[in-house]
Amino acid sequence: METSTNSGSERRPRRLFELARRASAWLLLASPVLAQDARDEWEFRAALYGYFPHIGGSATLPTGSGAELDVDAEDLLENLELAGMASFAAQHGRWGFFSDVIYLDVADSVDDTTSLAAGGLPLPPGITADASIEVQGWVWTTAASYRAVATDADTFDVFGGARLLAIESELEYEFSGDFGPFVGPARSGTGSGEVELWDAVAGIKGRHALGDGARWFVPYCVDVGTGESDLTWQAAAGLGYSLPWGELFATYRYLSYDFDSGARLEDLDFRGPALGVAFDL
Numbered sequence: 001m002e003t004s005t006n007s008g009s010e011r012r013p014r015r016l017f018e019l020a021r022r023a024s025a026w027l028l029l030a031s032p033v034l035a036q037d038a039r040d041e042w043e044f045r046a047a048l049y050g051y052f053p054h055i056g057g058s059a060t061l062p063t064g065s066g067a068e069l070d071v072d073a074e075d076l077l078e079n080l081e082l083a084g085m086a087s088f089a090a091q092h093g094r095w096g097f098f099s100d101v102i103y104l105d106v107a108d109s110v111d112d113t114t115s116l117a118a119g120g121l122p123l124p125p126g127i128t129a130d131a132s133i134e135v136q137g138w139v140w141t142t143a144a145s146y147r148a149v150a151t152d153a154d155t156f157d158v159f160g161g162a163r164l165l166a167i168e169s170e171l172e173y174e175f176s177g178d179f180g181p182f183v184g185p186a187r188s189g190t191g192s193g194e195v196e197l198w199d200a201v202a203g204i205k206g207r208h209a210l211g212d213g214a215r216w217f218v219p220y221c222v223d224v225g226t227g228e229s230d231l232t233w234q235a236a237a238g239l240g241y242s243l244p245w246g247e248l249f250a251t252y253r254y255l256s257y258d259f260d261s262g263a264r265l266e267d268l269d270f271r272g273p274a275l276g277v278a279f280d281l
Contacts, residue, residue: 042092045246049085049276051102051253055135057268085274091147096157099142102255102270104167107134116173128176137167139255139270141201141223149206152214156206163201163225163232165257167268168194195259199232201225207240215242219249230258238274246279 083106089098109132114122116129123129143161174188203223210216217240224233238251256269 042090044091044281045089045278046281047087047089047276047278049087049274051083051085051270051272051274053083053104053253053270053272055104055106055268055270057257058266083270085276094147094150096145096147097143098145098159099140101141102139104138104270105134105136107132109133112176123175124179126177127179129173131171131173133169133171135167135169138164140164140166143201143203145205153209154206156204158202158204159223160200160202162227163199164197165199165229165232165268166194166196168192197228197259199225199227199229201232216240217242219251230260232257236274246277248277250275 083102083104085100085102087098087100090096109130111130112128113131114128116123116131141161141163143159145157145159147155147157149156169192171191172189173191175182178184178187201223202225203221205219205221205223207217207219210218218237219240220237222233222235224231226232232255234253234255236251236253238249240247240249251274252272253274254269254271256267258267
């Protein structure tokens with residue numbers, strides 16, 4: 001049964017990449033018709049965002065007592081925290097590249113929670129925990145792109161590249177009573193963990209202009225990937241306004257990770273609004 005489960009998890013990312021490969025091939029074949037207005041000169045754009053994500057997920061952290069604690073990040077990090085984002089993009093004709101960075105430094109605490117688990121088992125009845133957790137890290141996506149559609153109303157790019165997730169987490173805990181290995185001084189302590197993973201990603205991005213003046217537009221981006229994680233994917237869409245020097249925009253972004261079974265970090269997701277400004281360079 002274990003062999004069958006692992007085989008299925010390996011086939012899933014392969015099917016996703018096969019679909020992305022076929023879609024990219026079709027767009028490349030169709031591009032002589034679709035990419036009518038792609039510009040020949042270099043274009044550069046830099047953007048800064050304020051990102052306000054809700055963070056969900058779960059992790060298993062080693063403790064000084066030799067045991068492990070399971071942490072539900074969605075319960076511990078339930079308050080709104082600020083994360084910063086920045087991106088840079090370059091376009092020359094149909095070809096381009098972009099780099100996007102998210103930096104996180106968030107922390108929160110809870111009292112009398114049962115969201116911690118020892119060795120994967122819920123806390124015993126009558127036992128609660130006070131806990132605080134801090135998460136710091138980077139999510140960096142960089143990719144090359146091909147502009148399959150370039151008209152006054154629409155741009156549509158296919159892209160492929162890589163994504164880095166580098167996360168450090170530190171947990172402080174104190175239990176209300178003795179149980180298992182958490183007896184006496186071991187009832188309180190700290191646990192920590194870190195993850196650094198690279199994944200290949202493929203996706204689409206673009207924008208659609210609204211109205212005759214094309215001042216208002218809808219930006220969007222979707223990608224999926226795998227590699228050192230089981231699966232990563234993201235989706236973002238919003239509304240923007242063009243100005244002579246750049247753009248203002250608001251988007252909603254969802255970024256999700258699934259990790260190998262038994263990994264310290266089991267799953268992780270960021271979801272929330274972002275407000276930003278982009279400058280033509």
